[in-house]
Amino acid sequence: MSPKEVFAAHENDRLVIANIASPGSVRNVLSNDAVCVSFVDVFVQKGFKVRGRANCVARSDSRYASLAGPLEEMVTGKFEIHNLIEVRATAVEPILAPSYQLYPETTEDDQIQIALSAYGVSRA
Numbered sequence: 001m002s003p004k005e006v007f008a009a010h011e012n013d014r015l016v017i018a019n020i021a022s023p024g025s026v027r028n029v030l031s032n033d034a035v036c037v038s039f040v041d042v043f044v045q046k047g048f049k050v051r052g053r054a055n056c057v058a059r060s061d062s063r064y065a066s067l068a069g070p071l072e073e074m075v076t077g078k079f080e081i082h083n084l085i086e087v088r089a090t091a092v093e094p095i096l097a098p099s100y101q102l103y104p105e106t107t108e109d110d111q112i113q114i115a116l117s118a119y120g121v122s123r124a
Contacts, residue, residue, distance in 0.1 A: 045097030
């Protein structure tokens with residue numbers, strides 16, 4: 001899966017991802033439903049890798065409205081959601097920057113300060 005901007009958890013075992021501009025991801029899912037989706041907070045350098053099986057949910061699908069609700073709220077009409085990619089998670093693994101393992105004294109605050117400096121941004 002390529003980077004995605006709009007997604008939400010659904011129930012305890014699923015992710016729902018808006019297909020806004022992802023024809024390649026849709027083609028991939030249609031030809032091979034095994035997917036891996038990673039979520040990383042770039043400031044704390046922690047996240048999750050979700051492996052699972054995906055399917056595309058068309059607007060005409062009876063489940064579309066209930067699955068798309070939270071995503072439609074996020075896009076507030078700015079983007080058209082063509083369809084959805086629903087991922088049923090089969091495994092979830094943590095993602096952790098090497099600093100946490102190599103330097104156990106590393107804190108999230110340390111990582112945030114390093115990222116703010118590296119990216120040239122400040123906290124709002």
